[in-house]
Amino acid sequence: MKHSNPPALHPPTGYSHVVEVVARRTLYVSGQIALDAEGRLVGPDNLLLQTTQVFENLRTALAASEAGLRDVVKLTVFLADASQLAAFREARDRFFQVPLPACSLVEVSRLARPDLLIEVEAVAVIE
Numbered sequence: 238m239k240h241s242n243p244p245a246l247h248p249p250t251g252y253s254h255v256v257e258v259v260a261r262r263t264l265y266v267s268g269q270i271a272l273d274a275e276g277r278l279v280g281p282d283n284l285l286l287q288t289t290q291v292f293e294n295l296r297t298a299l300a301a302s303e304a305g306l307r308d309v310v311k312l313t314v315f316l317a318d319a320s321q322l323a324a325f326r327e328a329r330d331r332f333f334q335v336p337l338p339a340c341s342l343v344e345v346s347r348l349a350r351p352d353l354l355i356e357v358e359a360v361a362v363i364e
Contacts, residue, residue, distance in 0.1 A: 238310065238362065240336035251326050252340035256310040262363040264302050268315065268356040269294040270349065284321045284354045288328035291357050296332070299361055306332055308361040312340045315356040319344035325355065 239257040246254050271279045271287035272294075280286025292306070299305055316325065319342070338359075348356050 238364070249337075251329065252312075252337050254339070256336075256339045258310055258362045259364070262302075264299065264304055264308075264359075264361040264363070266295060266298050266359040266361065268313075268358040269298065270353050270356050278350075278352055280354075281352055282354075284316075284318070284324040285328055287354045288325050288357075289331070291355055292328060292332040295357060295359055299359075302363070304361050304363050307334075308363055309333070309338045309359050310362050311360040312338050313358045314340065314342040315345045315348060316342060317345060317348060317354045321354070 240253040241255045241257070242249055242253060243255070269291045271290040273279050273290065278287075279290035295309075296306055299308065314325065316322070322342070325342075348354075
């Protein structure tokens with residue numbers, strides 16, 4: 238994989254502009270939400286705790302295919318309140334290291350359940 242941030246684009250804040258991949262196997266992970274293994278919501282009204290659970294769930298989903306967070310090339314983040322971006326970034330930075338995957342973030346009016354604050358889907362490539 239090759240991560241790049243072309244100088245003609247603005248400096249990214251917490252993601253890579255481009256991730257070039259020569260793929261062997263590609264994994265598409267459905268949107269992960271803040272439910273634990275028993276289906277209980279983790280962190281009601283707390284984006285930091287919900288995001289932490291989301292990334293734990295993502296790590297578990299990837300491990301089932303013998304992959305890890307290091308293999309993630311693209312994240313799509315759905316936030317109920319984009320003004321809480323700092324809490325998302327704090328949790329994300331505990332799970333991902335530079336070079337960061339490409340990322341899109343979208344503020345949505347509602348997720349699948351009204352108590353969910355975040356959902357994250359991912360694309361990973363195993364070389």
